[in-house]
Amino acid sequence: MNKAPSLRQQILATFALATLFIAVVFSLTTFLFAYHIEDRFFASQLAEEAIMAEQQLAAGLQPAPRLAYMHYYATVEALPSGIDSIIKRQPRRTEFTGDDNQHFHLQQLSQGYLLAEVSQHLIVRDIRPLMLKFLLLELLITLLLTSCLAWLIARKLLTPLQQLTALIGNTPQQSPPTGFAAKFTPNEIGQLATTLELSWARTNDFINREQLFTRDLSHELRTPVTISQGALNLLAGSPLSAEQSILVNRLNAAQQQIEQTISSLLALAREQSPAAGSCQLLPVVETSILQQHYLLADKDIQLELTIAAGSRVAIAEAPLLILLNNLLANAFSYTHAGTISISYQHSLLTVSDSGSGIAEDLQSQLFRPGSKGPHSQGQGMGLSIVSRLCEKWQLHCDIQSSEQGTRVQVTLPQATPIAPLA
Amino acid sequence: MAEQPLTLLLIEDNSAISANIAEYFTPRGAVLDFARNGQQGLQLALQHYYDVIVLDLMLPQLDGLTLCKTLRQQANRHIPVLMLTARDTLDDKLAGFASGADDYLAKPFALSELWARCQVLARRNLHQPHQLKLGGLLLDKQRRQISREGKMLQLKPICWQILCLLIEAHPRPVSRSELYSKIWGDESTESDALRSHLYQLRKVLDKPFNKPMLKTIQGVGFALELNSNE
Numbered sequence: 001m002n003k004a005p006s007l008r009q010q011i012l013a014t015f016a017l018a019t020l021f022i023a024v025v026f027s028l029t030t031f032l033f034a035y036h037i038e039d040r041f042f043a044s045q046l047a048e049e050a051i052m053a054e055q056q057l058a059a060g061l062q063p064a065p066r067l068a069y070m071h072y073y074a075t076v077e078a079l080p081s082g083i084d085s086i087i088k089r090q091p092r093r094t095e096f097t098g099d100d101n102q103h104f105h106l107q108q109l110s111q112g113y114l115l116a117e118v119s120q121h122l123i124v125r126d127i128r129p130l131m132l133k134f135l136l137l138e139l140l141i142t143l144l145l146t147s148c149l150a151w152l153i154a155r156k157l158l159t160p161l162q163q164l165t166a167l168i169g170n171t172p173q174q175s176p177p178t179g180f181a182a183k184f185t186p187n188e189i190g191q192l193a194t195t196l197e198l199s200w201a202r203t204n205d206f207i208n209r210e211q212l213f214t215r216d217l218s219h220e221l222r223t224p225v226t227i228s229q230g231a232l233n234l235l236a237g238s239p240l241s242a243e244q245s246i247l248v249n250r251l252n253a254a255q256q257q258i259e260q261t262i263s264s265l266l267a268l269a270r271e272q273s274p275a276a277g278s279c280q281l282l283p284v285v286e287t288s289i290l291q292q293h294y295l296l297a298d299k300d301i302q303l304e305l306t307i308a309a310g311s312r313v314a315i316a317e318a319p320l321l322i323l324l325n326n327l328l329a330n331a332f333s334y335t336h337a338g339t340i341s342i343s344y345q346h347s348l349l350t351v352s353d354s355g356s357g358i359a360e361d362l363q364s365q366l367f368r369p370g371s372k373g374p375h376s377q378g379q380g381m382g383l384s385i386v387s388r389l390c391e392k393w394q395l396h397c398d399i400q401s402s403e404q405g406t407r408v409q410v411t412l413p414q415a416t417p418i419a420p421l422a
Numbered sequence: 423m424a425e426q427p428l429t430l431l432l433i434e435d436n437s438a439i440s441a442n443i444a445e446y447f448t449p450r451g452a453v454l455d456f457a458r459n460g461q462q463g464l465q466l467a468l469q470h471y472y473d474v475i476v477l478d479l480m481l482p483q484l485d486g487l488t489l490c491k492t493l494r495q496q497a498n499r500h501i502p503v504l505m506l507t508a509r510d511t512l513d514d515k516l517a518g519f520a521s522g523a524d525d526y527l528a529k530p531f532a533l534s535e536l537w538a539r540c541q542v543l544a545r546r547n548l549h550q551p552h553q554l555k556l557g558g559l560l561l562d563k564q565r566r567q568i569s570r571e572g573k574m575l576q577l578k579p580i581c582w583q584i585l586c587l588l589i590e591a592h593p594r595p596v597s598r599s600e601l602y603s604k605i606w607g608d609e610s611t612e613s614d615a616l617r618s619h620l621y622q623l624r625k626v627l628d629k630p631f632n633k634p635m636l637k638t639i640q641g642v643g644f645a646l647e648l649n650s651n652e
Contacts, residue, residue: 222508226530230442285601
């Protein structure tokens, strides 16, 4: 995930940009206002002179303005070059820029024009660099002040948020804190802390209930299984006829299946993931094959095992055995003749069989509990348990099936080999 | 001098489990006392001498963890305690050991494993008969002799070891990896070593007789197969 800019940076940037924008608008307005005042000053001077000129014209005299920078022109053509042509196009225009920084204001009379060349009297043009410097200085000071303000606001807002994050981050999962929400000011962050504390407490209650439930379940299921296992041990050790031996073997197989199902379902029900660990893969696979081999009795099946003797995988032995028992029980049950191969290469444990494959309409529902093929004698949960165990223990599981057979691949990361003692 | 029997206190509230254990242990020379609740168990443990205490975790009146802690505080010697429980999480095991248990066995368990662990805890190899009979096989560990149907088998050391392991594990099959690790430990051996020893073993154990005993299971494990009348 790309890391977004921090809230502190965002608050600082927003304040700085807003200050910059306001400063530019303010500067433009100041200049606009200054130019407007200046223009109004020249316009009022011209208006005063125009009254005088009209009186002179009425008396049949040539108007003679009192101010040295104003001149009277009797016709358009008499106006300085450039202005006459603009007036012909835009007769209402009163302000013109001429050559050599000249600047004109024009007032039309009943006869002729009064023209003021004001370039020597433009105050704003003269003080413009000074005004710019002043505005820039003002901008820098304002920017500094608003940045300080932004930093203070960010700190006030973010400090409790950082405290909350640290509290959550440093808390071990097994013992979540209680009563922390009361330490926060009851504003929006205080509300967040209260909500977190409540949901934390709910999750904790849920985990406690789950632990009590699985503990009770484990006890209630395992006690009768222990009794039947003990009785079977005693029975198997007593003299038995051939028929009785077959029955005892059948009971032993069922006993093993019950034990396996209890371990698998309890492993799935528990919130807790198995403790990290590593183990040698081959002995565990061999143990699992030996525990499941009763499923292959009386079947013409060739078992191919391709696992290097020293391969270590990064998963503890107990959960690995639960996973393998489910995986192999499934393959052994649904293959009636042919080959079953178990291999481990490039961190991939592959179990493939030459069975009849999984019906096409079942393949999309493989991971749903209760999916069953037409020849299945189980509860239809084998592959569902495999996939759920993989999901819980974050192992990738892939199942391919065709008429030629089924291939299940589980990614088992290799464990770092144990360094020999020096 | 006759060896004293192994004395064992079984604190377990489930009478069927107690009966199974008693039926397995008594013929092997153990003398058992029973307690059905924690309080009674603690009293017996403090009043009498036992080689081992087998203690269930969930008990009426006084639970197994508290019992074990109290026993450690009050007993004037260290009595080996094996904790039996239907709980199997790591936390449960750690809590068991923290309360002072010496060993921990999760239910369901094989009675043979419980027997073996009790003997280890008592630091005694009681009533481990020097002679062990399995079907037509008669193993005499002391004399280092083995016979099948009365006929003495001449075995080389590794073949002897393999056969002893298979007899002791019976009826559980023993995997290839388990045989390698128990015979050669961590030493690296040739991959064909086991195959040639098994060939030698078969030549002596099975070839002269009508029915082979040594059975290969799916190429990954081995077990001894007895005739139904054996």
